[in-house]
Amino acid sequence: MGGMEAAGELVTGALLGRAIDRPDAAHAHGAHMCLNCGTALIGEHCHHCGQPGHVHRSLHAVGHEIVHGVFHFEGKFWRTLPLLAWRPGDLTRRYVAGERTRFVSPMAIFLFSIFAMFAVFSWAGVTPSTNFKTGGGARPLAAIEEDRQSVLKDRQDAIADRDKLAAGDPDRIDEQERIDKDNIKLKALDIAAAPLRQVGERPEAEINYTGIAFIDHGIEKWHKNPSLMVYKLQSSSYKFSWLLIPLSLPFLWLLFFWKRQYKLYDHAIFIIYSIAFMSLLYIVLSLARAVGVSSGLLQVLGLVVPFVHITRQLQQAYSLGWFSAIVRSVLLAHFIGIVLALFLVILLAMGATG
Incomplete structure (x- = not known):
């Protein structure tokens, strides 16, 4: 596909060059012979090849011709x-x-x-x-694992805080609710990660999204x-x-x-x-x-x-x-x-x- 991209650049460059490279891209100031084909000049431009009779040779002329040729x-x-x-x-x-x-x-x-x-x-x-x-290169599974580690840490902190409190302390109930919520989050994350782990366990060549090889290859590239x-x-x-x-x-x-x-x-x-x-x-x-x-x-x-x-x-x-x-x-x-x-x-x- 690098060849296709190169072809696109080539066509674009050729179009731009054709659009800019025109016989009237510079002013002519009279010369005896055309510097391009050697034809004797009659007017400001060569009537044989169209080149201006006078060609600029300065840095200022480069900017002038870009502005004049393009705009x-x-x-x-x-x-x-x-x-x-x-x-x-x-x-x-x-x-x-x-x-x-x-x-x-x-x-x-x-x-x-x-x-x-x-x-x-x-x-x-x-x-x-x-x-x-x-x-x-990261998969959605990596994001799920990151969230899971965060929830696990919060759950461990909640367990430690709960164990420090006496059995009848009202705050112990709050910490237990926090632990229960984290347990629910962990179950939801495990359910979401399960199919992604199965895909990750298979060799890349065996991943089959549509059954069409080049489409599956493209989906995998977008996925990765x-x-x-x-x-x-x-x-x-x-x-x-x-x-x-x-x-x-x-x-x-x-x-x-x-x-x-x-x-x-x-x-x-x-x-x-x-x-x-x-x-x-x-x-x-x-x-x-x-x-x-x-x-x-x-x-x-x-x-x-x-x-x-x-x-x-x-x-x-x-x-x-x-x-x-x-x-x-x-x-x-x-x-x-x-x-x-x-x-x-x-x-x-x-x-x-x-």
Whole structure:
């Protein structure tokens, strides 16, 4: 499974590199020959390979090209973001129609938003905790034994206190009640520990949860070290976030399969821009939560805004009436649940078999 994780990182890196490495990633200031292919330059860029006529060679230029290539602050980012937020369907339609250089590419803003979302989630404490009492290889049986030892010690102290008291002392009755309660607790803990002890006595290879070897192996891994498995799940969800695009594509196609003017490419651009907006939205909501905004308000916004945004994007991108867009949004909301479930199953399967 290390190979699968490496493949996920490779694909993510390739997508990011493709999104950033564009011909307009630096300013050109005129040169006689292209430094990449040797073609005589006519304008600021080589008309043969697209490389800028002038290449920077300074540390300042590295930072400049990262900012310019990823965010395109020099116009593109600020043209893209308002449209993505308020007129996402127009942005989708215009990009599909061929207006490419005016806007940040869908994949660039998708990758940026996904990476930023995971970073903000981690900073704001939104990600699930990887701190489990039974983590680090300990089983629930260890926790039961720990409680049992505590109860045993309390019972021994109660017996010692009782024996120090005279037979007719009222406090002796209280100590005896304390002993009786501890005896009940010990019986309950022994009952809870019995099946776990039986499992622990068998060799690991003989543990059989479902009868399916790789599933049993995965369950055993979660059972032994849940902290590590949750961490791997978080890491995989970041590395394989791009899987949401192909998983979503068939469901969006189903909503328009009889309309031949819309191609799979059009649906893919719709999905990429939509996921990018949702990621940016949840970044904003996470930051709002961190500064103390009401959780009730954030929950309402987290449910209402995505539905409104998807409806507007459908209505604008596919030239739908509002009723048709709302109906498709309801269907798409159910499809999104299926896509997220499939995505989670894939991540769990990769973690279980790794």
